[in-house]
Amino acid sequence: MKNLDKYKGIIPAFYACYDEAGNISGERVQELATYYLNKGVKGLYVGGSSGECIYQTVEERQEVLENVMKAVGGKMTIIAHVAAPSTRDSIILAKHAESLGVDALAAIPPIYFGLPEFAIKDYWVSMMEATNLDFIIYNIPQTTGYALSIELLKEMMAYDQVIGVKNSSMPVQDIYLFKRHAGKDIVVFNGPDEQFIAGRIMGADGGIGGTYGVMPELFIAANNAIENGELELAKNLQIKIDDIIFKMLSAKGNLYDVMKAILKKRGINIGSVRQPLPKITIEDRLIVEESYHMIQDALNYIETV
Numbered sequence: 524m525k526n527l528d529k530y531k532g533i534i535p536a537f538y539a540c541y542d543e544a545g546n547i548s549g550e551r552v553q554e555l556a557t558y559y560l561n562k563g564v565k566g567l568y569v570g571g572s573s574g575e576c577i578y579q580t581v582e583e584r585q586e587v588l589e590n591v592m593k594a595v596g597g598k599m600t601i602i603a604h605v606a607a608p609s610t611r612d613s614i615i616l617a618k619h620a621e622s623l624g625v626d627a628l629a630a631i632p633p634i635y636f637g638l639p640e641f642a643i644k645d646y647w648v649s650m651m652e653a654t655n656l657d658f659i660i661y662n663i664p665q666t667t668g669y670a671l672s673i674e675l676l677k678e679m680m681a682y683d684q685v686i687g688v689k690n691s692s693m694p695v696q697d698i699y700l701f702k703r704h705a706g707k708d709i710v711v712f713n714g715p716d717e718q719f720i721a722g723r724i725m726g727a728d729g730g731i732g733g734t735y736g737v738m739p740e741l742f743i744a745a746n747n748a749i750e751n752g753e754l755e756l757a758k759n760l761q762i763k764i765d766d767i768i769f770k771m772l773s774a775k776g777n778l779y780d781v782m783k784a785i786l787k788k789r790g791i792n793i794g795s796v797r798q799p800l801p802k803i804t805i806e807d808r809l810i811v812e813e814s815y816h817m818i819q820d821a822l823n824y825i826e827t828v
């Protein structure tokens with residue numbers, strides 16, 4: 524029986540760190556990784572949606588992971604999202620991640636063309652079996668168009684390397700169903716940050732989220748409240764988190780650029796987003812300001828409870 528405790532907690536989805544010219548900045552990657560280490564999160568999820576991975580080359584994705592491992596390798600759990608459009612590149616990224624000593628791989632299903640489940644399974648198994656690492660299925664039907672079926676989950680659970688599911692689908696019941704039908708102990712990560720505590724109550728062992736990175740303290744506090752059975756506090760924190768997310772999502776610019784602007788106000792400059800993601804507008808600056816102060820207010824609230 525594998526000990527899965529190292530995956531159970533708050534794991535921010537790591538953001539793309541660019542220099543002023545829009546190229547990957549190894550220095551800023553290391554600064555952001557160290558920032559999260561010091562915040563006390565459980566680990567980092569590197570190269571996922573929030574990492575703008577689909578807009579980066581294989582070499583750029585390798586550079587990001589190399590710099591994360593330089594900064595925090597061995598000091599926290601590192602999950603490397605290695606899925607690329609082709610199986611070939613996914614295998615290259617998986618082997619590279621293993622060579623750096625990450626804890627686990629994660630992968631979305633194939634994108635663009637809708638493929639039959641046997642082809643999705645082959646895609647996942649090919650990159651997984653190119654290494655000896657733990658493997659986490661990434662279910663995110665909103666962006667991939669494929670919702671993980673119980674049948675395919677059961678087939679994948681037959682592989683000892685498969686240890687969990689990162690579930691970003693909105694129905695929180697999916698978390699329960701994946702746990703129920705896995706047939707063995709698995710880790711399920713809550714993906715939609717807006718319903719983090721609901722996911723935890725329905726069986727998620729922790730969370731991986733794109734907004735954790737701009738307010739990690741709030742998700743750590745919400746997770747601790749769940750762990751301690753303080754459901755009223757957990758709900759109050761979730762409501763504060765959601766109001767912040769809704770405010771950030773109200774911007775015209777992409778959420779990731781809103782969060783990067785807020786991080787800059789928190790002292791961490793990781794550049795902007797890569798097109799075609801729309802950058803924040805002048806008008807969005809007010810939303811950034813308001814979101815930043817809502818985070819500060821929530822941090823002050825935590826100090827009082």
Ligand SMILES: CC(=O)N[C@@H]([C@@H](O)[C@H](O)[C@H](O)CO)[C@@H](O)CC(=O)C(=O)O
Pocket residue numbers: 536537571572573574663665666690691713714715716717731732733734768
């Ligand atoms: C569809 C989507 O991107 N979901 C996000 C959420 O963290 C999302 O950004 C958040 O709930 C705000 O809507 C994560 O589940 C995925 C994610 O952060 C990642 O893969 O980087």
